[in-house]
Amino acid sequence: MNYIDSVVYLISSLTAISAFYIQGQEFIVSMIRGQSVQSLLIAVLAFIIAWEERSIDFFILGALIIVLRAFLVNYFLQKRIPKQKSYIYEGRVSLSYLFLVDLIFIVISVFILYSIAFSGIVLHSFLENSGNSSVLVFPITLFFQGLFLIASRRTTFTQIIGYVEEENSLVLFAMFLLPIPIIIETSVFLDVLALVVISSIVVLEKFTHEPVEELRG
Amino acid sequence: MIAGNLLAILILLIPGFAGIFYRSRIKEMSVAAAAIDLGLSVIMYYMRPQTGFFFVQNITVLFIVMVLSVYLLSTVYSTRYLKGTENMGIREPTYYLLLNLFTISMIFSLEVNNYGFMWVGIEATTISSALLLITEKTETSLEATWRYIIIVSAGVTFAFISIILIYYSLGTLSVSVAIAMHPHSKIMVLAVSLALIGFGTKVGVFPVHTWLPDAHSEAPSPVSAMFSGVLLPTALYVLYEVYEIEPIRQLYVWFAVISIVAASIFIGYQTRYKRMFAYSTMENMNLALLGLAAGGLLGITGALLLLISHSFGKAGAFYSSGNVLRFTGKKNIADLSGLGTSMPYTSASMLMSSLAVTGAPPFGTFFGEFLILSDVLSLHMYAQFIIVIIFLATAFISVNYNVTGMLFNGKGPRNEKDKLMSAVSVISAVMPLFIGIFYLVVYIEVL
Numbered sequence: 001m002n003y004i005d006s007v008v009y010l011i012s013s014l015t016a017i018s019a020f021y022i023q024g025q026e027f028i029v030s031m032i033r034g035q036s037v038q039s040l041l042i043a044v045l046a047f048i049i050a051w052e053e054r055s056i057d058f059f060i061l062g063a064l065i066i067v068l069r070a071f072l073v074n075y076f077l078q079k080r081i082p083k084q085k086s087y088i089y090e091g092r093v094s095l096s097y098l099f100l101v102d103l104i105f106i107v108i109s110v111f112i113l114y115s116i117a118f119s120g121i122v123l124h125s126f127l128e129n130s131g132n133s134s135v136l137v138f139p140i141t142l143f144f145q146g147l148f149l150i151a152s153r154r155t156t157f158t159q160i161i162g163y164v165e166e167e168n169s170l171v172l173f174a175m176f177l178l179p180i181p182i183i184i185e186t187s188v189f190l191d192v193l194a195l196v197v198i199s200s201i202v203v204l205e206k207f208t209h210e211p212v213e214e215l216r217g
Numbered sequence: 218m219i220a221g222n223l224l225a226i227l228i229l230l231i232p233g234f235a236g237i238f239y240r241s242r243i244k245e246m247s248v249a250a251a252a253i254d255l256g257l258s259v260i261m262y263y264m265r266p267q268t269g270f271f272f273v274q275n276i277t278v279l280f281i282v283m284v285l286s287v288y289l290l291s292t293v294y295s296t297r298y299l300k301g302t303e304n305m306g307i308r309e310p311t312y313y314l315l316l317n318l319f320t321i322s323m324i325f326s327l328e329v330n331n332y333g334f335m336w337v338g339i340e341a342t343t344i345s346s347a348l349l350l351i352t353e354k355t356e357t358s359l360e361a362t363w364r365y366i367i368i369v370s371a372g373v374t375f376a377f378i379s380i381i382l383i384y385y386s387l388g389t390l391s392v393s394v395a396i397a398m399h400p401h402s403k404i405m406v407l408a409v410s411l412a413l414i415g416f417g418t419k420v421g422v423f424p425v426h427t428w429l430p431d432a433h434s435e436a437p438s439p440v441s442a443m444f445s446g447v448l449l450p451t452a453l454y455v456l457y458e459v460y461e462i463e464p465i466r467q468l469y470v471w472f473a474v475i476s477i478v479a480a481s482i483f484i485g486y487q488t489r490y491k492r493m494f495a496y497s498t499m500e501n502m503n504l505a506l507l508g509l510a511a512g513g514l515l516g517i518t519g520a521l522l523l524l525i526s527h528s529f530g531k532a533g534a535f536y537s538s539g540n541v542l543r544f545t546g547k548k549n550i551a552d553l554s555g556l557g558t559s560m561p562y563t564s565a566s567m568l569m570s571s572l573a574v575t576g577a578p579p580f581g582t583f584f585g586e587f588l589i590l591s592d593v594l595s596l597h598m599y600a601q602f603i604i605v606i607i608f609l610a611t612a613f614i615s616v617n618y619n620v621t622g623m624l625f626n627g628k629g630p631r632n633e634k635d636k637l638m639s640a641v642s643v644i645s646a647v648m649p650l651f652i653g654i655f656y657l658v659v660y661i662e663v664l
Contacts, residue, residue: 117407121385143378146371150367150371156363162371163367163370163371163374166371167374170374170377170378174381177381177385178385188337195343195344195366195370212356212357214357214434214489215357215361215364215430215431
């Protein structure tokens with residue numbers, strides 16, 4: 001493994017660690033900031049690939065990640081957090097229990113999906129050892145972390161962060177596998193932004209999501 | 218070819234053009250845009266763009282006509298329906314603007330010759346339609362909106378993995394090229410399987426269907442009609458385009474069968490009529506998926522016949538439900554009786570639509586179901602055939618028992634306050650009957 005490969009693996013593992021950090025938070029602001037850091041890490045990866053590949057597409061991608069996800073999404077979400085104490089802190093969550101379930105869920109799902117489907121995939125050529133697809137474990141971990149965050153939490157903000165985390169994993173996945181057309185990537189970013197804006201309109205009215213009798217069955 | 222491309226662009230632009238009149242007359246302009254667009258879509262049959270940015274096949278034209286017909290009916294219906302809405306979550310011009318954008322995103326998903334843009338189009342349908350759900354703002358509709366946004370968006374991310382894998386495997390996202398290539402690989406099997414979860418979320422495949430009853434039951438009736446009648450078929454069209462690359466028949470057939478079973482069971486214990494019709498949509502979409510996955514000429518013809526008849530039938534069911542809700546204010550089946558005398562036109566449309574969506578002869582849906590099941594039998598899928606027959610019968614009994622109960626138990630004073638709303642629901646409900654008779658005549662002529 002050469003120097004660049006090591007850096008790519010290191011940053012990728014940091015994105016997965018940032019997902020665990022978000023999962024372990026009770027304060028919504030900390031989660032939003034965690035998501036920003038995660039997006040920044042992915043942007044750094046895009047810049048490294050841009051440098052290695054001499055590709056302007058990856059450079060634009062990195063810039064888009066920083067502007068749209070690391071800053072704009074962060075800004076929209078932080079601006080919408082109500083001032084009441086009950087909304088800035090997700091108090092009714094048993095974090096140690098959730099963390100344990102999360103770990104079991106991630107290990108099993110990543111192991112199954114990776115070993116069945118992705119273990120034989122040949123990666124994008126920028127990695128020296130491109131036959132080894134083990135780096136795909138990180139985006140898959142991130143994807144399932146996002147899903148778990150949506151499923152396990154009750155506030156609108158945490159579920160939005162879970163969704164953004166899922167989309168981050170897709171970008172990471174696409175970057176490793178091969179560059180998909182930049183226009184599609186751009187659309188995905190705008191999609192995330194639009195959803196966050198729409199969600200924030202709903203947030204104005206409804207902060208938590210408990211089962212509703214009329215929507216059962 | 219250039220004329221075809223221009224026509225495709227024009228059909229996309231016209232509903233957006235109505236948005237220019239946001240400050241005044243957007244309502245009238247939306248109706249006009251829908252009518253003009255419907256006319257253009259019929260012309261499109263004769264000048265279909267089939268290479269380049271757009272890829273419009275015969276089947277695509279059918280879907281576009283279907284989308285624009287229900288769009289026209291819904292805009293006309295909305296002009297009266299919204300008048301009685303209390304506590305509107307969005308302003309009336311915003312409602313029409315979003316309805317137009319919602320239609321544009323569906324047409325875009327159908328016309329475009331690129332799996333990536335199809336995905337973008339399907340996501341755009343979520344973005345444009347989410348706020349339509351809070352037109353009648355209540356605590357429940359807000360919760361339903363949120364569930365719709367988060368469940369569909371999270372589900373459709375699976376479809377994006379599928380798109381990435383298609384590009385990885387084929388080096389292109391062009392629909393026409395990918396279908397012509399017919400590649401066979403483990404990666405493509407994975408891509409098509411993930412598409413079933415991803416786009417299947419929007420189609421209403423079990424167990425990723427959970428947004429469907431919430432959104433359909435809490436949306437205003439014209440929007441429910443568009444969700445049920447055309448949004449789900451649009452997602453099914455996209456799913457089918459992915460399926461065509463590498464048909465994994467057994468997986469798709471079994472998911473469709475299990476979904477039909479689940480939908481029929483859910484229909485059985487519903488206490489609210491709109492929610493009951495929502496589960497009926499899930500059942501019909503999965504029946505169409507079964508026909509498309511079976512893949513024979515009978516199955517595909519049956520699925521198309523079922524989808525077009527169902528789009529009008531279900532729109533009729535939701536317009537009738539809208540009339541009942543608007544004129545009585547009641548949502549529960551048990552609270553309603555004597556509608557046959559109090560609302561005769563609405564009752565007629567509700568009865569016809571419920572018969573249509575449950576596949577009673579001679580509605581078009583019946584012939585569609587018949588052809589699909591014939592195809593399933595011809596493939597020797599006996600277990601699937603028997604399971605589907607049993608649960609179709611269960612759904613038929615459940616829906617029609619509830620509807621006839623609301624219509625024929627007791628009597629009530631005349632309460633049908635708006636003739637246009639009743640007329641739209643009757644027109645929608647009659648269409649599946651017309652399609653069924655038309656198909657029968659053509660069938661007899663051909664044979």
